[in-house]
Amino acid sequence: MTYREITPGEQLKPYVKCYFIFESDSSVELNDTVFPAGNMEMIFNLGEGVWRTEVNGIFQDTPSVELWGQITQPTPVKSVGRQVMLGVKFLPHAPAFFLDEEVSLFNDKVVDLRDLMGDRCKRAACQAAGSALPAQPDRTAGRVPGGIVCP
Secondary structure, three states: OEEEEEOOOOOOOOOEEEEEEEEEOOOOOEEEEEOOOOOOEEEEEOOOOEEEEEEOOEEEEOOOEEEEOOOOOOEEEEEEOOEEEEEEEEOOOHHHHOOOOOHHHHOOOEEEHHHHHOHHHHHHHHHHHHHHOOOOHHHHOOEEOOOEEOO
16 A cells, blocks of 8 residues: 655646555455545546545545535545555645635535536546556546546
């Protein structure tokens, strides 16, 4: 399992704390806890694994393109299977620039970013998959993991 953070370029430093890549080659279930950090995150799940967060005592699968609201309490998570995740960790004020909704509505939630941003999000997911993954038969057919169909 590897986790790597990448510093944003100068133009995005006022908005982005870091980019990150998380990879896991193991199919063993991983149980962990996410602690409050004050940042919203956009995450593209590009692997075959399943990521789950606990909501009201029940673990639920997260979408393939996630928007994590600010976490205000420890949140249990589970991961099963090979994970490849590309994420953007925003500075606390930044999501207000691209979300129409009040940022606090997303506190302690993981939502499908495609529902909020539509085609803009699908294009970003396709670009992320193209730059983050080696060539795979599934992608040559115009489909990336998570069921996103690319042009």
